[in-house]
Each structure stands twice: as structure tokens, then as C-alpha cells.
Amino acid sequence: MLAAALLTHLAMVFLSLAPTNAVSSKHRARIDAYVQPEFGQDWRLFAPNPQQRNEAVGVRLRTTSANGTPVLSGWVNLTAEDVERIRGSLAPSHAHQNMLRRAWDGYVNSHSPKDRPRRGPLSELSRTYLKRVVLQRMGREWQGRQIVGIQVAGRFTAVAPPSWHPEQAPDTTTYRVLPWWPVTDQDYREL
Numbered sequence: 001m002l003a004a005a006l007l008t009h010l011a012m013v014f015l016s017l018a019p020t021n022a023v024s025s026k027h028r029a030r031i032d033a034y035v036q037p038e039f040g041q042d043w044r045l046f047a048p049n050p051q052q053r054n055e056a057v058g059v060r061l062r063t064t065s066a067n068g069t070p071v072l073s074g075w076v077n078l079t080a081e082d083v084e085r086i087r088g089s090l091a092p093s094h095a096h097q098n099m100l101r102r103a104w105d106g107y108v109n110s111h112s113p114k115d116r117p118r119r120g121p122l123s124e125l126s127r128t129y130l131k132r133v134v135l136q137r138m139g140r141e142w143q144g145r146q147i148v149g150i151q152v153a154g155r156f157t158a159v160a161p162p163s164w165h166p167e168q169a170p171d172t173t174t175y176r177v178l179p180w181w182p183v184t185d186q187d188y189r190e191l
Helices: 002-017 022-026 028-039 078-086 094-110 121-138
Strands: 053-064 070-072 145-158 173-177
Touching (some): 002 022, 022 028, 053 094, 053 121, 078 094, 078 121
Antiparallel strands (some): 053 070, 053 145
């Protein structure tokens, strides 16, 4: 039984890496379903493509005062907090380096610029994930008041090319501000 499992594994990995052939073409969906979740190949591991822009993701919070009136916080730069956590660390956490950025990228890639879902259930999942990552960082309260809503935004500035390169980077900063999302106890479940 173990030998059969090992042979199947080796065959699937071999077919995923081998040049296109009749067997891999016929069974591409099955091969990809087996290989991609755990064993996918990505050349960026060996030759990473550096980011072409500086990104910052921030949040502002809606809380309720003692008399019930809404109170809005200023913007909190979550990316800056992540940078501070890894600065000077001998073994920085991947969570502090990538979790927020990947949650933001997942949302942006699954929603139109007008924040309409474009990938079915994946869109809702990416919205929920971004919301939970932000709430995990912020907690349940802000300045002693319960958080009842959040608004997430991104700020992007192009990285200037090296001085020897003829290309000119645009000297602009772009923003994307997402709509307000209500926060309930359900959002904190299992955080």
C-alpha cells in the first residue's frame, strides 16, 4: 500500500514537471489538483521579482461612545506596525511580513475597483479573511470602546528605478479606500 502511494506521488510530480505529453495533457486537471496545493513550483523562490511599489495598508475604526454616538478613529498604519515588528529581528516572522499584504492582495484581486465581487465564493472568502486579519491586529476595543465597524484602505507609491535606468517612475501616490464593514461578535470567533 505504501509503495503504491509512493509511486502515485512520484508519477504525479513527474508528470507535473515533465514537458507536455499525451498523458499529462489528458489528466492535467487531476495532476494540478494533486500537485499545486503542496508541491507547486515557483521560480520566484530562486529569482524573486522585487516589489515595484511601496504599499501601506491602514484601518480606521468606528466605535460607540457611552451615550451611543458613533466615534471614528484616525487612520492606523498596520503596515508600519508590521515593519516595526520585524525591524532588527534576527528571525522575522512571515506572518508579520506577509499576512496583511496577502490578505489585501487577495481582496483586491477578487473585487472590482468599485468593490464588486468578481470571483464568486472566493470574493466573500477574501473579504472575510482581510477583515479577520485586521480585527486580529486591532482587538475588540479601541481606547476603551467596543469596535463596531472598520474601514480598510491601501496607499501605493511607485518605487523609483535605479539612477542608471532610463525609465521614470510616476511621482504619484494612489489610494484605494474600501467601504465600511460592520463588526459583530461572529467576526471574532476563533481569532
